[in-house]
């Protein structure tokens with residue numbers, strides 16, 4: 001599927017950042033047919049949420065397993081081989097060369113797509129320097145994107161702020177998936193590189209990941225639908 005063929009509604013990925021499988025199933029029930037794509041990350045995965053991948057996939061939903069793997073190459077390869085059997089559409093690894101190489105090997109010819117997390121959206125230049133990096137956010141994101149492309153990674157996770165420069169590097173061959181999305185007026189929380197849904201799509205993002213603004217809303221379905229409407233408007 002080319003990016004242009006992705007329906008506006010399918011571009012919203014709701015992060016099921018909730019404490020239990022029961023809470024996740026209740027949220028999916030409240031969102032109903034409005035939301036087609038879900039992300040399962042640390043909070044739910046470590047609360048027994050991995051079997052939900054197959055369960056939701058059987059109901060026609062797409063699942064992004066945001067496991068952010070990072071280990072020695074062989075362990076990543078074997079981990080990705082296991083995830084490939086769960087029914088997820090995307091899985092994340094951190095964008096380190098050995099890790100990405102191991103992940104591509106583990107994916108083999110499976111339909112699972114590997115996304116490399118470039119620089120977490122809660123980081124700015126100061127955070128990177130404090131962690132011992134010489135490069136700033138934009139330089140590190142670009143360097144990692146180039147490595148990811150050479151290694152055969154399917155897509156990149158970055159903030160929407162980097163999407164314009166990433167498109168110039170990777171063209172339309174790789175999916176660009178952006179957390180750090182905040183509808184106008186919503187709290188940024190710990191996110192430091194943020195954008196509204198409409199601006200992120202106009203910048204060239206393929207998918208938007210939204211957690212707290214949806215799952216902590218009084219009416220999650222209404223917020224999800226308003227984000228999808230903003231996406232559709234930005235796509236024209």
Ligand SMILES: O=c1ccn([C@@H]2O[C@H](COP(=O)(O)O)[C@@H](O)[C@H]2O)c(=O)[nH]1
Nearest residue numbers: 015041119120121179180209210211212
């Ligand atoms: O760089 C990254 C990579 C992953 N995430 C994940 O996305 C969601 C965002 O949730 P919000 O509540 O909308 O901030 C969350 O699950 C993160 O683990 C990210 O934010 N940044």
